[in-house]
Amino acid sequence: MTPLAGIRVVEASAFIAGPFATMIMADLGADVIKVEPPRGETYRRLGRLYGDSSLLFRGVNQNKEGVALDLKSADGMAELKRLLSQADVFLTNWRPGVAESMGLTAEAIRSDFPQLIWVRVSGYGQTGPKATSPAYDNVIHARSGAMLSTGADGDVFEANSNVADKITAMTAAQTATAALLARNTSGEGMVCDVSMVDANAYFYGGDISTGHRIPGAEADPFPARTSLGRVLFETGDGWIALVPVTGAQLRGVLEAIGHSDQWAYVKSDGAEHIWTRMVALLEPALATDSAEGWERRFTEADVPVTVVSDFETHMADEQVAHNGTYAEVADPGTGTFLQVRYPGLFGGSAVEIVRRPAPTLNPHAGPPTE
Numbered sequence: 001m002t003p004l005a006g007i008r009v010v011e012a013s014a015f016i017a018g019p020f021a022t023m024i025m026a027d028l029g030a031d032v033i034k035v036e037p038p039r040g041e042t043y044r045r046l047g048r049l050y051g052d053s054s055l056l057f058r059g060v061n062q063n064k065e066g067v068a069l070d071l072k073s074a075d076g077m078a079e080l081k082r083l084l085s086q087a088d089v090f091l092t093n094w095r096p097g098v099a100e101s102m103g104l105t106a107e108a109i110r111s112d113f114p115q116l117i118w119v120r121v122s123g124y125g126q127t128g129p130k131a132t133s134p135a136y137d138n139v140i141h142a143r144s145g146a147m148l149s150t151g152a153d154g155d156v157f158e159a160n161s162n163v164a165d166k167i168t169a170m171t172a173a174q175t176a177t178a179a180l181l182a183r184n185t186s187g188e189g190m191v192c193d194v195s196m197v198d199a200n201a202y203f204y205g206g207d208i209s210t211g212h213r214i215p216g217a218e219a220d221p222f223p224a225r226t227s228l229g230r231v232l233f234e235t236g237d238g239w240i241a242l243v244p245v246t247g248a249q250l251r252g253v254l255e256a257i258g259h260s261d262q263w264a265y266v267k268s269d270g271a272e273h274i275w276t277r278m279v280a281l282l283e284p285a286l287a288t289d290s291a292e293g294w295e296r297r298f299t300e301a302d303v304p305v306t307v308v309s310d311f312e313t314h315m316a317d318e319q320v321a322h323n324g325t326y327a328e329v330a331d332p333g334t335g336t337f338l339q340v341r342y343p344g345l346f347g348g349s350a351v352e353i354v355r356r357p358a359p360t361l362n363p364h365a366g367p368p369t370e
Contacts, residue, residue, distance in 0.1 A: 001346040002029030014041040018093035019060040020169035026063035027342035051333025066359025093121040116189040125195040140164040144200040171199040238291035239308040252301035257285035331357040
């Protein structure tokens with residue numbers, strides 16, 4: 001099954017939010033053509049080069065075709081418009097005003113390509129007081145409220161791994177597929193906008209911002225602070241992540257560490273103090289066995305737990321191998337490269353596509369002309 005088979009996507013974007021969005025669509029079977037400037041986008045050169053691009057670039061550009069175009073030239077713009085005439089989706093993450101400076105206004109796109117879905121990814125939106133300001137992942141994450149709202153006593157909580165970019169990318173991919181579904185009914189394309197600040201507000205709206213959303217009321221710190229609850233514990237030889245939530249799981253923890261008689265004491269001061277008292281009992285007990293030993297004991301008690309893994313351990317995990325999460329693909333720069341498959345299964349099976357590495361930069365190559 002290839003859910004997006006027959007869908008053509010033209011991408012003119014850089015770094016993570018735009019390219020990851022179109023990679024999702026490519027991994028679902030869409031034909032994605034990545035348009036880059038003649039020198040290639042900057043993310044190609046971020047880190048050690050393997051061939052003509054970095055590992056970071058490979059991580060968000062698999063399963064795409066590529067073409068290098070100078071969009072400041074008449075020939076480059078003519079070629080882009082030819083590609084758009086054959087496309088279903090056009091995705092960009094240019095700063096507001098850049099597309100317009102090249103003559104690509106919303107009105108022109110709607111007029112020239114009436115069935116095209118144009119998804120415009122931006123930091124803050126197409127209009128407003130911050131619209132033209134530069135924005136990258138950490139800037140948006142800081143502005144979203146999450147760095148301070150999840151901290152205790154004013155501490156700043158930093159997330160790694162470009163969370164704001166990838167949240168935006170997933171939102172943009174979902175927006176594109178929703179617009180394609182709407183086109184099936186209306187027969188018309190549309191211009192869609194996804195801002196990073198809005199995507200992250202929506203993401204954090206499921207938990208940590210809820211305590212701030214009663215107008216006129218003092219903020220309730222509990223929703224935000226639950227996301228910082230203590231879950232990592234040191235054992236005799238390593239670390240485990242332990243996340244009991246229900247009463248049965250909390251009692252299972254006490255039983256596993258030999259303190260089942262302490263349940264009445266642990267809950268006697270109210271729900272907000274249960275975990276503090278649990279931690280005081282846990283810490284000395286966990287030093288008496290290995291991480292794997294405690295994982296075994298807590299699993300037998302039906303408590304959510306895992307040994308804390310590095311990436312090598314994760315990739316060798318028997319469940320990851322069973323799921324077929326990673327697969328080798330031939331890559332001209334690295335020899336082979338492990339691709340991560342799209343996580344959804346359709347009818348019990350992974351998406352059936354021919355896996356390809358990220359496109360090489362070849363200014364003389366381009367997609368098919370048919």
